[in-house]
Amino acid sequence: MLAYHNIGKIGEVVDRPKALGDIRGVSYIYGLFYRFGLIDVPDKAKEKMAEQ
Template identity: 85%
Template structure:
């Protein structure tokens, strides 16, 4: 996260995503989730996040994460709601991740993500 905050770029964002696999995040509404990455050719992680929230997983593509990332106005800016990052599949999960990574902040009245 330090590298991402010092030099916000796609490469450092990916490193953060890899480092936080299995971490328990929360959505804006307080629902817990984790994600995992699968390995592909050459023992490298694939650029697809598998969200575990209930029974079964949903996939979240790296391109969706990048689309939301490029929609951040400035690092640390308060983003009122997930849809403010764009109409992106899985944006509620991305919002929780970006908050934890320090890329965005949430409105003061929202505290479900902080617990």
């Protein structure tokens, strides 16, 4: 819930997972938020997620 509430404060593109907050498991949450279309990520991060 903490990461979800921080989406509006950050803006359109979330550069890195820690930008969502100092939350346990934020790197996992970052990927989920991107997959569900809640955030946009830089092109470099998109390429890394597409490889997996």
